[in-house]
Amino acid sequence: MISSMPAFAQKPLHAGIDYQQYLKAIDTTQADLDEWRKKYGDTAQKNGWWPVSKDRSADDQEEDLRQRIFLTKQSISAQQAANPNANFSIMTPFSALTDTEFDTYVLNSFIGRNSTKSDKGTTKYQPTATATGSESITDLSDNSSDNVSFVKSLGSFVDTLINKLSMGTGQSVSNNFIDANLISYKFSDVWNWLQPRLTSTLTANTPVTEASSLPETTEKSSTSVDWSTSECMAPIQNQGSCGSCWAFATVSAVESAQCIANGNSSLTKYSVQQLVSCDTRNWGCDGGIPVYAFDFMLQNGLCTEDSYPYTSNRGVEDTCRSSCNSQDTGITGYSQLSGEAELLSAIDEHPVVVAVAAGNVVWKQYTGGLVSSCSTTRLDHAVVAVGYDSSSIKIRNSWGTNWGEDGYMRLARSSSGDGTCGMMLEMSTPQM
Template structure:
């Protein structure tokens, strides 16, 4: 749940790792990571020194030490696990689905839980309709109106978001400033990073937008007419073959995992936790998998815009449940 968010490895007076190492600032941590032999990923400076760890933790969008609201799950659809390829990329499998290629930006809001879910829903609508329905499901609608999902910009649960989509429905809505769909996102995209073309993110979480059950001026249908619904909600836990087969059949899914400070400095390669304490829990979208220099990985889209990491994406080691990444996978099917 990710989302969670945003980020940064900041200048912390003393960053303690599980092994007892400490760093005076993020540059020391980055230098340490890149000095290790045999490591499968590279670190770099993603965040400005003015951020501190507490700033970042407030952005982590999946609540800690909270009980996930009850969700009624269905059994996952039947899938064929006999022919799972070594690599798979949803962008290549469904090249006409524009939403799969998009990297969104949650801004200064702990809404990764909502972004990862509406991204996967948008993708799955396109996949299920064979590309005939291209829609961006609204993160604004989910963040602002789903009171059962959690706490809006202060965090929420992807599982509850899938259930809300199934039972209450969600309207369309594009990125900030896009004026696309019924309810586009109203929290500005911002630069979580040291360099970039966007204005810098704020140090405090934006207020959760008001739940407005109406479309923006000029949209040609009503809020209720624009609703999209799911037909079922389900999940996977350490069942990777069925998960892979489901992605191949139905499209991207949502993963919730624990973020450690070293992840915030990820630049390239296949990530696994090396050093630094926990920074919170995040939600992201799995779009595929592969093998990099003999290391199995998941291919994942973040919601911190394309300047973070590897053009907004990252790879994380597969089959090892690093950071609890394979324990809590949520998904659902659209009702077309």
């Protein structure tokens, strides 16, 4: 047993913790922490998924981490009932992050196609711990002059941003945000508020097939497809603390599609880093729009992974290099899909890029099985649909092989609505 706790441990360090329950479970929580640290500690530290503070002692760090693991276990219990056929556990790389920190990490990765770029790097994910170990979150729950001033400034910033982007949707948003009672502010609230008002700005010469103009499917899709077992699928990669899912997803889809189109002969592994560092229409480690990445490949080609390896796992884009020789990836355009029938038909041909709502406990703690429900449908992460069967869509992620089913997830099929975790809302596939 833990016979004595440091003075630092005499109070709860995180909002929402049931401290009396925590004290009762402190020994089992410590055992869980020791097991987690043995398997995932190095990975979490390497990728910035283990918030630390140099201002705290080793005992203080340990207490903070133990409370984080306890909170994670509570979150898992709440989600399991909604997903009876899925498995969740603290044995994932993200268990030392609070749910809010994980949400922020994922939010920085994907930006919907109905967006455009202004300034790069405004919302980097930076996992940190305060001197007291609690999350550093701006409290806007009161109507103090400082808070009202901040909200007005925030609204003014967004209005200015939209006007500068010449969107033609210049309605004011400042007062609406102030009237929302100033409760539970975090950046994701601002993103939800801003995102629907942005419009597409793709280059005019990119061949794009909208879902409504796709040829009608005359044959039913296969009973099942699984490209993950094909020679045309590269090993799972890890984006680290860089919000580069958009680059990993699009590169994976294109390199697999090219390999399949060439008769499954051989896979050319292309550079994700080139997109992160050189695609100036996207935001590098601060997120990106998959169709912009397709556009970049169409216009510029890509270097190979060997000649331009990934170096942004710690969240730094690095300067664009011109020393490698770009190759033709075979992409001639892309199609935007709508509904499960079009998704399955496209997967029959090759893997498809889909956006999902991943900034939640379901994705944070997933270890296997069939996911049927997510707590949100806010799109914040780009992945690749690589297969399906009668009950599921198989998803390739970019969080390493220590996550999920060796880097993959299965989402329940849905013939109507937004799809599980919102996966039917935004789908695109390269044309070869």
